Amino acid sequence: MRIVDVCAFYAPGGGGVKTYVERKLHAGTMAGHEIIILAPSDHDRVVEAGGGRIVMMPARRFPLDRRYSYFDDEPSLHALLDRLQPDLVEASSPWASAAMVARWRGGVPRALIMHADPLSAYAYRWFGSVLSRSAIDRGFDWFWRHLRRLDQSFDLVVSASDSLTQRLEAGRLQRVMTLPMGVAPGHFSPAHRNERLRARLLERCGLPADATLLLGVGRHAPEKRWPMVIDAVTSAGFATPVGLVLVGDGRERARVRRAAANNPHIQLLAPVHDRAILAELLASADALVHGCEAETFCMVAAEARASGLPVIVPDDGGASDQARSGGGLLYRAGQADSLAAAIIAFAKDDPARQRAIATALAPSVMTMDDHFDRLFATYARIVADRRQAA
Structure with missing residues (x-):
């Protein structure tokens, strides 16, 4: 055809x-x-x-x-x-x-x-x-x-x-x-996990290696709700040590930077276009956090699942399907307090065990x-x- x-x-x-x-x-x-x-x-x-x-x-x-x-x-x-x-x-x-x-x-x-x-x-x-x-x-x-x-x-x-x-x-x-x-085949796998990379990222966030490392990936656009995610991570940080590495850029960069400016445990990184580097980042974090309830599929959540990474995503939109497929937590879409509670629950419920479950489910992610x-x-x-x- x-x-x-x-x-x-x-x-x-x-x-x-x-x-x-x-x-x-x-x-x-x-x-x-x-x-x-x-x-x-x-x-x-x-x-x-x-x-x-x-x-x-x-x-x-x-x-x-x-x-x-x-x-x-x-x-x-x-x-x-x-x-x-x-x-x-x-x-x-x-x-x-x-x-x-x-x-x-x-x-x-x-x-x-x-x-x-x-x-x-x-x-x-x-x-x-x-x-x-x-x-x-x-x-x-x-x-x-x-x-x-x-x-x-x-x-x-x-x-x-x-x-x-x-x-x-x-x-x-x-x-x-x-x-x-x-997801694109042949790129994303739990085998790419790098504990040294995880420790370095937590160090950049001013946190020890036993803290929880969250990863966010996506454009800095209003529908992605990164300031809401940042507020939730900051709130969760009062209950448990948690760092966020946010990868991306876009027209909302100034607003995102202002939201993160007063939290040393949040690091903003430029977009990553090399899939090998992105695959290593995904496999090396403790969980992916996402703020957008308007995703039709949510490619990055699927890539995270294929990397053995648990996902913490809103309860609406395509991202929610990724969590419901296994290895994820849901929070009320658009609600920073609900996301903060989900992050705290994840951090206090043995992240290594949850990552092991996500790793076992990784091969089931469709290519x-x-x-x-x-x-x-x-x-x-x-x-x-x-x-x-x-």
Whole structure:
């Protein structure tokens, strides 16, 4: 098959979506498929990658994150799809680009990949402290109507977590399939644990080796809630010695730095792009802590689980699925006091024992190759059914 992915969230300096796209190119080639990624960019070029192609289309910069652009020329997008003649088209964002793909006149199947959960990332976070979720959904009924129109225009809506699937189905979408993404194979393992690295990180946090070392990884963005995580770690530190190493950067860096400024037990590190270094960090901590309840899958939590690392994550969103799969603790999403209590409970309940449980469960974490095997098999059935019907 020739699969064209209209991928609004791809950027060369991006995070989880970039990791997903790069593995898709490799997996598609290994499975005998041709994968073409269409991505918005500030310039026009074609990159050969992983046996497939990344076609950059000129587009406007996204004002809130200058690493990204967004599709703004529907006729040009449709003309390019006409020239490429795909067997199946994916849209990787539930925003305008998905509507553009839905309006394309090509007679081939199309799938929507829910790489984003805008209601959780924005509406529920903004208004959740004063309104019930049902009230927020009523206020944003225009977005639910948009999703239902997409659901009727696409052959398949792919969700990476049970929690997102349940919400989409409750919103009356009818073509949703849960298909967890998985982690890049061959990188993450409990075998990468380095006790000397752990001791050095705790020393940087001003703590002895018998303290609890928490690791946070992710963009400094509002939905990641790092200041809330920092407040919770600081609060937990009054009950038990705990350090936090936070890896990442982003437009909220100044706010994150201010939040951490008065706690010597919190260290901020630059983003880690080398997977071998990230794998060693994950395997060497005592637990991963995460603040975002808007994850559709939560790649870093899956990578932590594959590294034998327990996870402490909110009880909503894709991250919660990772904890429920084993080796994790849940706290009330967005509540620093609940997170602090979970950290204290973890620290006082034999972290080594909990890490041993997570280590035993690490081989059960699904890889991206498993994900793509299932995804491509599903696409092949859809394409075959469409051709038979024609």
